[in-house]
Amino acid sequence: MISDKVRNILNEQINKEFYSAYLYLAMSAYFDEIGLYGFSNWTKVQAREEVDHGMILFDYMIDRNTKVELMNIDTPDSDFTSPMQVFEKILEHEIKVTESINRVATLSDDECDLATRNFINWYIAEQVEEEASVRDVISKLGMFGEEKASLYLLDNEFKGRTYSAHSYK
Numbered sequence: 419m420i421s422d423k424v425r426n427i428l429n430e431q432i433n434k435e436f437y438s439a440y441l442y443l444a445m446s447a448y449f450d451e452i453g454l455y456g457f458s459n460w461t462k463v464q465a466r467e468e469v470d471h472g473m474i475l476f477d478y479m480i481d482r483n484t485k486v487e488l489m490n491i492d493t494p495d496s497d498f499t500s501p502m503q504v505f506e507k508i509l510e511h512e513i514k515v516t517e518s519i520n521r522v523a524t525l526s527d528d529e530c531d532l533a534t535r536n537f538i539n540w541y542i543a544e545q546v547e548e549e550a551s552v553r554d555v556i557s558k559l560g561m562f563g564e565e566k567a568s569l570y571l572l573d574n575e576f577k578g579r580t581y582s583a584h585s586y587k
């Protein structure tokens with residue numbers, strides 16, 4: 419039996435994952451507008467992964483026979499000015515998501531909900547990976563700069579990012 423507190427925090431986390439998908443889609447649209455189709459692909463692939471993150475939580479809640487409550491998804495930020503600025507925003511956002519996942523883990527411990535505590539471990543590891551991949555892009559942008567030639571090379575590299583589905587079962 420999932421406690422009300424754990425149910426609420428899981429519902430909020432579903433909302434945060436779908437908000438993340440929206441945010442990455444907004445970024446993808448920005449990159450399309452400025453002709454950086456590889457960057458657009460990178461953020462679009464990430465948006466699909468975020469939908470998976472939301473769906474894995476959704477399926478878990480159904481399995482635990484607890485009520486899923488879908489909430490409004492906020493309008494994402496769309497104030498983008500450069501690739502570096504976008505990736506700095508991504509890092510800031512993902513650090514907040516990591517903190518949010520950590521709160522789910524801590525609350526599951528407090529509520530003696532070992533199943534949720536075990537379930538959320540996947541997200542803890544996923545956040546380490548996500549933050550690392552964003553830091554990698556930021557350091558490449560810092561190293562090569564944002565001149566057209568460097569962006570062209572990175573853009574080509576990011577065209578190669580492919581989506582692979584994550585699922586709960």
Ligand code: OFO
Pocket residue numbers: 435438467468471512515545548
């Ligand atoms: Fe779901 O990890 Fe990013 O936000």
